[in-house]
Amino acid sequence: MPSTLSNPLRLGLRQERVISPQSLIIFGASGDLTHRKLIPALFELYLQRRIPSEFAIIGCARRPWTDKEFKEKMKIKLSEQISGKEKEWDKFSKYLFYESVDLQQSEHVVRLSKRLNIIDKTQATHGNRTFYLSVSPNFYASGCKALKSAGLIDDPKKSRIVIEKPFGRDFSSAKKLNQIVQSCADETQIYRIDHYLGKETVQNILVLRFANTILEPIWNRNYISSVQITSSETVGVEDRAGYYESSGALRDMLQNHLTQMLAVTAMEPPGKFEPEAIRNEKAKVLQATKLANENEPWKCCIRGQYGEGGNSLNRLKGYRQEEGVNLNSTTETYVATKVFVDNWRWQGVPFYLRTGKRLPKRLGEIVLTFKDAPVHLFESTIINPSPNQLILRIQPNEGATFKFEVKSPGSGMKSRPVEMKFSYDESFGEPSDEGYVRLLADAMLSDPTLFTRSDEVEAAWKLYTPLIELMDNSPWKLPIHNYESMTWGPPESDQLLSKDNIFWRRP
Amino acid sequence: MKPQLTLQTPLELPPQEISNYLNKLWTSEDTHNYGASTFTLIVWQPAWLEQCLVQNGLISGPITGNLNPEIVEAAKNFVLDEGLPHTTSLDSYELLNLLKEKLSDKNFEDYRGQFFESSISTLNPRRLITLAPTLNNNSELKTFVSAYCPLSDSLGNQPICGDLVVIRGDSNSINKKGLKIIDQLFIEELPSWLWWNGSLDESPEIFEYFINNGPRLIIDTAFGSPKRCLKVLDRLKRAKIAINDLNWDRLKSWRESLAMIFDPPSRRPILDHITDIDVDIAGEHIMQALFLISWISDKLEWKFVRVEKNEDFIKIEFHRKNGEKIITSINSLPLGNPIVHLGQVIGLRLISKISDVQKNNTCVILGCESVECMRLEAGGMADMQLIEQVVPNSFSSSESDVSKLLGSSRGNTSPLFENSIEIASKIFSNLNY
Numbered sequence: 032m033p034s035t036l037s038n039p040l041r042l043g044l045r046q047e048r049v050i051s052p053q054s055l056i057i058f059g060a061s062g063d064l065t066h067r068k069l070i071p072a073l074f075e076l077y078l079q080r081r082i083p084s085e086f087a088i089i090g091c092a093r094r095p096w097t098d099k100e101f102k103e104k105m106k107i108k109l110s111e112q113i114s115g116k117e118k119e120w121d122k123f124s125k126y127l128f129y130e131s132v133d134l135q136q137s138e139h140v141v142r143l144s145k146r147l148n149i150i151d152k153t154q155a156t157h158g159n160r161t162f163y164l165s166v167s168p169n170f171y172a173s174g175c176k177a178l179k180s181a182g183l184i185d186d187p188k189k190s191r192i193v194i195e196k197p198f199g200r201d202f203s204s205a206k207k208l209n210q211i212v213q214s215c216a217d218e219t220q221i222y223r224i225d226h227y228l229g230k231e232t233v234q235n236i237l238v239l240r241f242a243n244t245i246l247e248p249i250w251n252r253n254y255i256s257s258v259q260i261t262s263s264e265t266v267g268v269e270d271r272a273g274y275y276e277s278s279g280a281l282r283d284m285l286q287n288h289l290t291q292m293l294a295v296t297a298m299e300p301p302g303k304f305e306p307e308a309i310r311n312e313k314a315k316v317l318q319a320t321k322l323a324n325e326n327e328p329w330k331c332c333i334r335g336q337y338g339e340g341g342n343s344l345n346r347l348k349g350y351r352q353e354e355g356v357n358l359n360s361t362t363e364t365y366v367a368t369k370v371f372v373d374n375w376r377w378q379g380v381p382f383y384l385r386t387g388k389r390l391p392k393r394l395g396e397i398v399l400t401f402k403d404a405p406v407h408l409f410e411s412t413i414i415n416p417s418p419n420q421l422i423l424r425i426q427p428n429e430g431a432t433f434k435f436e437v438k439s440p441g442s443g444m445k446s447r448p449v450e451m452k453f454s455y456d457e458s459f460g461e462p463s464d465e466g467y468v469r470l471l472a473d474a475m476l477s478d479p480t481l482f483t484r485s486d487e488v489e490a491a492w493k494l495y496t497p498l499i500e501l502m503d504n505s506p507w508k509l510p511i512h513n514y515e516s517m518t519w520g521p522p523e524s525d526q527l528l529s530k531d532n533i534f535w536r537r538p
Numbered sequence: 539m540k541p542q543l544t545l546q547t548p549l550e551l552p553p554q555e556i557s558n559y560l561n562k563l564w565t566s567e568d569t570h571n572y573g574a575s576t577f578t579l580i581v582w583q584p585a586w587l588e589q590c591l592v593q594n595g596l597i598s599g600p601i602t603g604n605l606n607p608e609i610v611e612a613a614k615n616f617v618l619d620e621g622l623p624h625t626t627s628l629d630s631y632e633l634l635n636l637l638k639e640k641l642s643d644k645n646f647e648d649y650r651g652q653f654f655e656s657s658i659s660t661l662n663p664r665r666l667i668t669l670a671p672t673l674n675n676n677s678e679l680k681t682f683v684s685a686y687c688p689l690s691d692s693l694g695n696q697p698i699c700g701d702l703v704v705i706r707g708d709s710n711s712i713n714k715k716g717l718k719i720i721d722q723l724f725i726e727e728l729p730s731w732l733w734w735n736g737s738l739d740e741s742p743e744i745f746e747y748f749i750n751n752g753p754r755l756i757i758d759t760a761f762g763s764p765k766r767c768l769k770v771l772d773r774l775k776r777a778k779i780a781i782n783d784l785n786w787d788r789l790k791s792w793r794e795s796l797a798m799i800f801d802p803p804s805r806r807p808i809l810d811h812i813t814d815i816d817v818d819i820a821g822e823h824i825m826q827a828l829f830l831i832s833w834i835s836d837k838l839e840w841k842f843v844r845v846e847k848n849e850d851f852i853k854i855e856f857h858r859k860n861g862e863k864i865i866t867s868i869n870s871l872p873l874g875n876p877i878v879h880l881g882q883v884i885g886l887r888l889i890s891k892i893s894d895v896q897k898n899n900t901c902v903i904l905g906c907e908s909v910e911c912m913r914l915e916a917g918g919m920a921d922m923q924l925i926e927q928v929v930p931n932s933f934s935s936s937e938s939d940v941s942k943l944l945g946s947s948r949g950n951t952s953p954l955f956e957n958s959i960e961i962a963s964k965i966f967s968n969l970n971y
Contacts, residue, residue, distance in 0.1 A: 038806060039837045040797040043954045049946060460803040 038460060050076075050475045052085030054147060054156045058134060058174060059165035060090030060101065064195070066108035068226075069165065072467035074112065077123045081472060085155040091132040091143065101129035126154075134166070134174045140181040147183070158186070161475050163193045171198075172211040179215035187217040193474050194223050196287050197278065198483075201499045202492040209485040222474045223488060227288040227395075228295075228481040229466025229473075231455070232429040236295045236397070237309075239423070239431065247300070249401070251376045256418065257533055258382045259398040260292050262425075263390035267337065267348070267516070268364070272355030280334075280366040281495060281502070284386040290317065290491045291483065292425070293382055296397055297372050306480040310487065316372060317490035323369040323381065328497035329508045333524045335365030337389040340516025347389065347516040361511050364388040367524040370494065383528060385535070389516040395425030398536050409438075409446045417448045422536070429463065430454040548652065548682035548704060553715060556681055557722040560665075560701055563685055574662040574698040577944065578730040580720065580753060581668050583650050584740070587613055587628055589673045590637035592646050600647035603670070603735075604655070605936070610878060625821045625872045627880035629737060629761050641673065648672075651682070651704035657941035659686075664728055666702040669716060671709045671741070679707035679715045709741050717747050724751075729949065731756060733940050738762035738770050745770075749779060754949030756940060759785040759825045760879040764966060767825055772963045780950045784939045785826050785879070786958070792830060792883055793954075795904050795929045805925075807892070808900045809838060810858075814889040815866040818910065820873045823881025824852060825962075827868040830883055832961035833954060840864055842961060845968045854965055885910040887919070896921050904929050 055073070057065055076082050090101050102124045106113065113120045130146050132139045151158050160183070164174050171194055175184075184190040194212070199205025212221055227233055240246055249255070262284060268275045275283065294313040297320075301308035323331035341347035350356055350364050365387030372382065401419040409416070420434040431453045436446040455463065473481055483491075492499075501509045512521035519535065528534055551559055564573045583603045592599045596612045610628065617626045617633060626633055651668030687699040703723060705716040724730055730753035734745060739762045748755065755774070759767040774781045800806055815834065817827040831854060835842065840856035843863075847853075852868040871884065888902040901922040905911035906929050915924070 038797060038800050039809065039839075040793070040800055040834070042837060043952075044793055044797050457802055457804070459801045460806075461801075 041461070047079065047081050048472075048476055048478075050081055050083055050086075050472060051159060052083050052154075052156050053159035053161060053475060054087040054089055054150055054154070055161045055163060055471075055475065056089045056091060056143075056147070057163045057165055058091045058132070059167075060129065061092035061094050061096075062165055064165045065090065066105060068465070068467045069163065069471065070105050071109060071112055072465055072471050074109065074120070074123055075464065075468050076472055077126075078116065078119060082123075082126070085157070086126050087128055087150045087154040087156055088126050089128045089130055089143075089147065089150065091130050093131065093133045095131045096129050098127065098129050102127045134170060134177045137177065137180060140177045140183070144181045144183055157189075159189045161191045161193060163474075165195055168195075168197055168199075172208055175212050175215040184216045184220060187220050190216075191220050191222055191474055191477060192216055193471075194221065196223070196225060197282055198223050198287075198488050199492060200282065202489060202496050205488050205492045209489065213485065218485060219479070221485075222479060222482040223484075224470055224474075225287050225291050225483055226466035226470060227291055227425075228483075229464075229468070229470040230395075230425055230429075231463035231469075232395075232423065232425045233292060233295060234481070235429075235431075236292075236423060241300050250399075252378050252380050254401050255380055255399050256402045257380060257400045257531070258293075258296060259400070259536055260289050260296070260382065260384045260396075261398075261536075261538070262289055262292075262386040262395045263392060263519075264388045265390065265393045265517070267389050268350060268353050268356065270354075272353055275364075276356060276360060276362050279362040279502075280364055280386050280388070281498065285366050285368065285384060286491050286495055287483075289384045289386055290320075290494065292395075292397060293317075293320065293370070293372075293384065294487070296399075297377055297382070299376065306478065309480055310484045314484060314486045314490055316374070317487055317494065319374045320370050320372050320382075320490075320494050322494065322497055323371055325497055328501055331370070331527070332366065332368040332498050332509060333512065333521060333527050334363035334502075334509055335367075335387065335512045335514045335521040335524065336360070336362070337364050337387070337516045338513045340389065340518065349513075349516070350388075361506055363511055365390075365514060365520045365524070367520065367527055368495075368498070369527060381531060381533075383533075383535070385520065385524065387514075387520050390519055391517050392538055394427065394538055396536075396538060397423040397425070399423075400533075409436075409444050411436075411446050416446055420536075428454060428456070430456075548684035548702065550680060550682050553679060553681045553705075553719050556683055556703060556719055559683055560703075560723070563701060574664045574700050575728065576662050576664045576698075576700075577728050578665040578667065578723070578725055578753070579658070579663045579944070580730065580732045580748070581651075581666070582671075582732070582734045582736055582741075582744070583668050584671050584736045585650060586634050586673070586736070587637075590634060590641065591616075593641045593644065593673065594637055595642060595644075600649045602653040603650035603668070604653055605878065623872075625880075627821060627823070628878050630880075638673070648706060650706070651702055652684075655935060655937040655941070657938045658944070661941060661944055662698045662700060663944075664700045665723065665725060666700065667720060667723055668702070668704045669712055669720075669744070670704055670706040671712055672707060675708045675710070677706070677708040677711065679705065679711040681705050681719060709744070713741065713744050713747075717744065721751075724753075729754060731944060731949065734758070735936065736761060739766050749774070749777075754780055754782070756782045756784065756943060758879075758936065759783050760788075760823060760881060764823065764825050764828070768959075768963050768966050771959045775951070775956060775959050781955075782943050782947060782949070782951070783955065784936060784943075786829055786952075786955050787939055787943070788879070789826060789830055789833075789883065791929050792886065792904065793833060795927050796834070796886070796888075796902075799902055799904075799925055799927065808890040808902075811890040811892045811899075812838070812864055812888055813862075813891045814887075815864070816869060816885075816887040816914070817866070817883055818869045818871050818885035818914070819881045820871060820884050821880040821882075822870045824868055824870075826881050826883050828962040828965060829955075829958045830886070831866050831868070832958035832965070835864075835866075836954075836957040836961055842964055845965050847969055852969065885914050887914040889919075889922070897923070899923065900925065903927070906930070 057069055130143050132143050164171055178184045199208050294317050298312040298316045301312045322328050336350050338349040351358050351360055367385035370382045399421045403418050407416055416436055422432040424430050433451045434448050437449050439445040439447045512523050514521040585603045588601055588609050591597045591612050592601055597608055613628045620636055650670040682704040685699055685701045732748045732753040733756040800809060817830055819827045835856050840858055843855040843857050845854045854866045856864045885905040890900040892898055899922045901919040902925045903911050903914045904927050911926050
C-alpha cells in the first residue's frame with residue numbers, strides 16, 4: 032500500500048518547464064559552493080527528471096583533476112544525499128566532466144573552449160551554455176573578460192553567465208563591475224544570483240500580494256504602521272572568517288538578501304508577470320528607498336558583534352576569538368537599520384531591517400504591523416489591545432500568520448489576540464526545493480525573473496552608501512556594540528525602535 | 539476569426555516545385571532573412587463541420603479551419619432544428635451525415651492553413667504544413683506556399699520568420715500525392731510535430747504514414763471511437779512512440795484538484811479507505827473518464843478485477859493490495875446542449891469509509907459547477923465529512939492546448955499517461971462496448 036507520508040496522487044503531476052539541452056560550466060568547482068549547493072541542486076533536478084538527456088556539467092578549477100577524480104570527489108562529498116540513490120547517482124555522474132582551468136591564463140580558456148566543442152558533439156548540447164562563476168569576487172571581471180576573449184559568450188541566445196554574490200563592495204565598485212560585465216555580455220545574459228529569491232516563501236509574497244484582492248487595498252501607508260524584516264542565524268562565522276572579516280553583516284546579508292525581501296514586499300504590482308516588468312518595479316522601489324536619516328546616518332543604524340555566550344555545557348566563543356578573526360576586529364556580525372520608502376504607497380511607514388549571527392533562532396520573517404483601531408471600545412485582557420500583524424515566515428516553518436483580536440470567553444467584553452496560521456507543511460506536506468534548485472533551473476531556462484538586474488544591485492548599494500562611508504571613514508560614529516551570543520543583538524538595537532514606540536517582534 | 543498569419547495570399551505552386559521554392563526562400567543573400575530554429579508543425583485539418591455548414595449556407599465563409607463560436611452556434615441550432623438528441627457531439631457522424639445530405643454546389647474560399655491563433659504563431663514555428671482534406675471526393679491536389687514573419691511586441695528584435703504550406707485535396711489525393719510532398723518538407727535538424735485535429739477513425743492510412751515517419755504526435759481522443767483510440771494508443775505505447783493526447787491534457791485540472799485535496803498530510807489516510815468513486819461525464823464517450831479512473835488506480839496501486847456495462851453506467855471493480863474492494867463507476871449524463879468534446883468529466887465523487895459510523899467517513903466531491911456538486915451530494919453524503927471543490931471548467935481552444943504542449947513538452951509521452959493507457963486498455967478489452 033502506498034505510504035501516506037507522501038501524497039501518491041501528487042506524484043508526477045507537477046508540470047515543470049523543460050530545460051533545453053546545454054552545458055553548465057562551473058568555475059570554482061573545487062570550492063565549497065559546488066559540492067554544498069550546486070551539484071546537490073543539479074542532482075535534485077536530475078531526480079525530478081528535469082535535466083535533459085543532452086546535458087553536461089563541466090567542473091573547472093585550477094586543480095589538475097581528471098573527470099574521474101571530479102566524479103569521485105563529488106560522490107564522497109554528497110555521500111549523505113546519495114545514500115539510497117546510488118543507481119541514480121551513477122547515471123547522473125555521466126553528465127560530470129572536469130577541465131583544469133585558470134581563468135587568468137588565456138591558453139587555458141582556449142583549451143576549455145575546444146573541450147566544450149567536443150562535449151557539444153558527444154552530449155548533443157548544441158553550443159548552448161551556462162557559465163557559473165563560483166569564484167572569488169575578485170575574479171568576476173577578469174573571468175567575464177576571459178570568456179569574452181575566447182568567444183564563449185558571443186551568442187546572447189546561447190550563452191549565459193551566473194554570478195554569485197557579493198556583486199561589488201559598494202556602489203562605485205558595483206557600478207564599475209557592471210560596466211565591465213556589460214562590456215563583455217548583454218545584460219540579458221547576466222544572472223546575478225541571490226539565493227533568497229529562490230526560496231518558495233519569498234516568491235509566495237508576490238502571489239500573496241498580487242493574487243489576493245483582499246490584501247491590495249490595505250497594503251499601504253493608510254493601514255500599515257511599520258514593517259520589520261529579520262534574518263537571523265544561530266551559527267557564528269564558522270570557517271568563513273577570511274571572507275567575513277572583509278565583508279560583515281551589512282555587505283553579506285543586508286545589502287542583498289534583506290533588501291531583496293524589502294523590494295518584494297514594497298514593490299508596486301507589475302503590469303505582467305514577466306521578468307522585466309517585475310524587475311522594473313523592484314528597481315523602482317529600491318531607488319525610492321532611503322535611510323531614515325541620511326544626514327545623520329549613525330542615528331538609523333546599529334552595528335553589533337557577538338561576544339561569548341552559551342551555557343556551561345556549551346560555551347560559545349566570541350567573534351574575536353574565532354579562528355582567522357582579528358583580535359581587534361571591527362567587523363559587524365549584526366546590523367539593524369531603519370529605512371523609508373519614499374513613494375505614495377509607503378510614505379512615512381518605517382521599515383526596520385535586522386540580521387545577525389549567533390542569535391537565538393535561525394529564521395527569516397517579514398512582519399507587517401497594521402495601525403491601531405482608532406477607538407478602543409473593549410478592554411483588553413493584556414495591557415493594550417495588540418495591533419493586527421501579518422507575519423510572513425520565510426524560514427523555517429514556512430508559512431504565514433495573521434494576528435488579530437477576538438473576544439475572550441466570559442461574561443465581559445474583553446479582547447485578546449489570537450493567530451490564524453497557514454503552514455506550507457500542513458497544507459502541502461512536502462518540503463520545498465532549495466533556493467539553488469529553482470535558481471539554477473531558471474538560469475538554464477533563461478528566465479531572469481528571480482535574478483537581480485544591474486540597476487537593482489546599484490540601487491541597493493546606493494541605499495547603504497552613507498553607512499558604508501561612515502564605516503570606512505569614521506567608524507567611531509557607527510560603533511560596534513557587543514552582544515552576548517544567543518541573544519537578540521545589542522540592546523541599542525531595541526532603542527532604534529523604542530524611540531518610535533515600537534518593539535522588535537520576538538519570534 | 540483568428541489572426542491571419544500571412545499578409546499575402548499564399549502562392550499556388552505545382553507540388554513538385556514546393557520544396558525547391560522553399561529552399562530558395564531561405565538561402566537568399568539578405569542577411570536579415572532569418573528562418574526560425576524552432577519546429578515544424580503539420581496539422582491534419584479536416585474541419586468537416588465547418589465545411590458542411592459553409593456549403594449548407596448556415597454560416598458564411600471562408601473556411602478557416604478554426605472552430606469559432608459562430609460555427610458552434612450554427613451547429614447547435616442545426617442539431618435542435620433537426621430533432622437530433624441534445625447531447626449530440628458536434629463531430630458526430632449523425633450530424634455530419636445529415637449535413638452532407640444537403641450540400642450545395644457553391645464554391646467557397648478555403649483559407650485553411652492561413653489562420654492560426656497567436657498562441658501558436660508566437661512560438662514561431664519554422665514550418666506550418668496544413669493538410670486540408672475536402673468534402674468533395676474528386677478534388678485534385680492543390681498546393682500553396684507562403685512565408686510569414688510574426689511581428690514582435692518588443693522593439694529591436696529581429697523578426698524570426700517561417701513558412702507555411704497548404705496541401706488541399708480529397709483524402710485520396712492527399713494520401714497518394716500529398717504525403718510524398720511532405721516527405722521532402724521535414725527539416726532534419728528541427729523537431730516535427732503532427733497535430734491530428736480530427737477523429738482517429740478517419741484516414742487511417744494517412745495517420746499511419748506519420749506514425750512511421752517520426753513526428754511527435756498530438757491527438758485528441760475525445761474524437762473517434764474509444765476502441766480505435768485505445769488501439770492506436772496501445773500500439774504507440776508498445777512501439778515506444780511518443781504521444782500527446784489533448785483529451786488527457788484537459789483532465790489536468792481534475793488531477794490537480796484531486797491531488798490538492800490530499801496535500802495536507804492529515805487527509806492522506808482517507809486514500810487508504812476509499813470504497814467508491816463515481817465519475818460523471820457529459821454524453822457517452824468514456825475515454826476521459828476511463829483515463830481519470832486509470833490514473834487514480836495506478837497512483838493508489840489498485841488492481842483491476844472486472845468491469846460490467848449497464849444501461850446508464852459502467853462499473854469497474856478494483857482491489858487494494860490488502861484485498862479490499864473498490865467500486866468505480868462511469869455515469870453518462872445527458873446535458874441539454876450539444877457539445878464540442880464529448881465525454882468530458884463534469885463531476886467526481888469519492889467515498890472513503892473508515893468506520894461504520896457515517897459521520898466518521900469522508901465524501902470528496904469535485905464538480906465543474908455547483909449544481910453538479912449538489913447532485914453528487916444527494917443520498918445523505920452531506921452527513922459525512924464532506925470536502926467539496928468546484929473545478930473550473932476550462933474552455934480553452936484546442937489551438938491554445940496545442941500551443942501549451944509545443945511550448946513546454948519535449949514530445950515524450952507523460953509517464954502518468956503511459957500508465958493510464960495500459961490500465962484503460964485492460965479495462966476496455968474486458969468490456970463489451
